[in-house]
Every structure is written in structure tokens, then in C-alpha cells.
Amino acid sequence: MKYYIIAGEASGDLHASNLMKSLKQKDLAAEFRFWGGDLMADVAGFQPVKHYKDLAFMGFLEVAKNIRTILKNIRFCKDDLKAYKPDVLILVDYPGFNLRIAEFAKSLGIKVVYYISPQLWAWKEGRVKKIRAFVDEMLVILPFEKDFYKGHSVDAHFVGHPLLDAISNLPPVDSDEFKMENGLNSKEIIALLPGSREQEVTKMLELMLSVRPYFKEYQFVIAGAPGLPRSFYERYVDENVHFVSNKTYDLLSCSSAALVTSGTATLETALLNVPQVVCYRSSQVSYEIAKRVVKNIKYISLVNLIMDREIVTELIQKELNTDRLKHELTNILHGENRERMLTQYSELRHKLGGSGASERAADIIVNG
Secondary structure: OEEEEEEOOHHHHHHHHHHHHHHHHHOOOOEEEEEEOHHHHHHHOOOOOOEHHHOOOOHHHHHHHOHHHHHHHHHHHHHHHHHHOOOEEEEEOOHHHHHHHHHHHHHOOOEEEEEOOOOOOOOOHHHHHHHHHHOOEEEEOOHHHHHHHHOOOOOOEEOOOHHHHHHHOOOOOOHHHHHHHOOOOOOEEEEEEOOOOHHHHHHHHHHHHHHHHHOOOEEEEEEEOOOOOHHHHHHHOEOOEEEEEOOHHHHHHOEEEEEEEOOHHHHHHHHOOOOEEEEEOOOHHHHHHHHHHOOOOOOOOHHHHHHOOOOOEEEEHHHOOHHHHHHHHHHHHOOHHHHHHHHHHHHHHHHHOOOOHHHHHHHHHHHO
């Protein structure tokens, strides 16, 4: 079959690439056309129609400023979809864009599969009507999402979380070799995961690095985002702040703790068994708008949302400051708080189920 896949962010690129591998195993004649990133390109053997780094706009203000570009991309995508005539359209999260494309594809009689649900349980719950109307198969990766959709008369499939696949297949990493290969010193590592978008990374790195004077016995290592060039990070690098690119999992595997910008990275860090502090700060206007539209959600990190209790500390807006970061980072580097978090991570992995999400999703897509 011919598959048209749209992933608009780095995490979507990862999960879509693993799905593509499983699709190729189940459908030996599979053909792909896709919007995504380098990981999907590696599987397909050619570049995406559009790279996600040209699609990702963060926050209400950023979206408003780039609305012309977004609308132009939507028009282009519709024309491209019509020309390619796929058997299946696979949408990966990225709801503001993908739900519009779902409606258009449905009007053309194309089968629509949504893999990795938008966070409708947090905000814009009304979008469930579009999913009910325009999506043929809804494949969800968080255990509570199946019940959420059932309450809205949508029969969703819980396929498990694809991060378990990605992480279970990782080869072991030797910490000393990793340090030597990446020009790091012998000190223990505190990993910094500041996000994937330029304006987000700039804001978060300045805050994260403000604790450096209090942790001189550690080295800080920045995990570079795939969509940002090495030159962007050079202003932050010195003798005790280092940078690695496209090696986030290896970096985490060798780290004692991590400061992580809220998002998929919080779950990746937990599944790799690294104690973390979750960090989030946006523009005050965007934050105030978000507070009014996000409902019934007590947490911002996937770790806490899945467990429905506070496993990792979340520092949000004004709470994200040097003093709080210093305190919370100290808490997870040694002692009872660290051990408690690691024990709760084990519970989290159990709740997410076993590996095989990509294979289960591909089976539903290929065989219906």
C-alpha cells in the first residue's frame, strides 16, 4: 500500500520512524511519502516533503505570528495528498495541522489513521467530534486515553507506548567510553534537555545553567535538538558545559540526573531510569492563556500524568528559578528522594505495558 505520514515534531519523527519499520515488515511493497525528520528519512531512504523543523511553532503568540506560513503549508499538503493518492493517511499527534488534513483526506475517500492522540483530555476536548467524524482508526499510547475516547463514543486502540520499543532496543553504553568519545571530562554528568525549538532552548538553557556554581563537582552536558545546528549551542559551551548532538539516550544512560523541559523527554528520562527535575516556562501571555484553556489537569509532565500523582518535581513559570532548581537537583542526586523516584519509575514502566507498540499499530493499519 501507499502510506502518507505526517509528523510535525521531533518526538513524532521518532515514533513514526519506528512505525515505518514495522509497516515495511508487514507490507513488503510499502511505499511512503511523509512529512517528518531525519529518522523517518533514514527508514525511507529519502528526504521528507517538509521537515518538522520548518513546521514547529511554540505557544499561542508564535502560532499567531506564523499563521500565514501555517496556512500555506496546509494548502500545500492538501494538494500533495491529492496528487499522491495514498491508500492510508497516518497522522502523528500535531493536531492543529493534522485534524484539518484528516477532514480533507476523508472527503477524498482516503483511510485516515491517527497514531498518538492529541492531548484532548487536557484541552480542546471539542476536537473529539472531528476525530469521530474523520478518523477511521484511533491508536493511543497512554492507558487512560482509551477510556477517555470511549466516553466520547470513539473505539480507540491502546497499543502501548512506543518509547518502550525505542528504549528496549538500545545497546548498552559504557560511560567512560561515552565521555572519551565526546570530549567530556571524568566528572559525573548532569544532563540538560532544554527542548527542541530555538526560542524554547534559549530560555531554558539560561535558567538551567544558572545552578552551575553550586555543582562544581559535576559537568553539565546539553542534549542538542536534531533540528538545531551545533553553532546555535556554542555560546553556552565552555570547559565544564559540553554539548552532544543526536545522542540523547546515550547521554541519559551515562547521567546521574537531568533537568528536562516538559514534554516527551520527561518520559524518556524516566524510562532510562534517570532522576529528573521538570522545567517549564513560556511567555506570561501564553501561560495565562494556557491556564484558562487547559482543564482538569494537575500536572504538565507525562510521568506525573500517567501515574496520576507527583513522581517528579515540576518547576513552572516563577517557580523555575535558581534557588528552586538548586534545591530540587540536590534532592535527586543522593539519598531517599533519589531512591524513591527510581522505585516509582519501575511502577511507571509496568503501567505502560510491554514493548511492541509499533508492531501492534502497524498490524492494525495493514490488516484493519
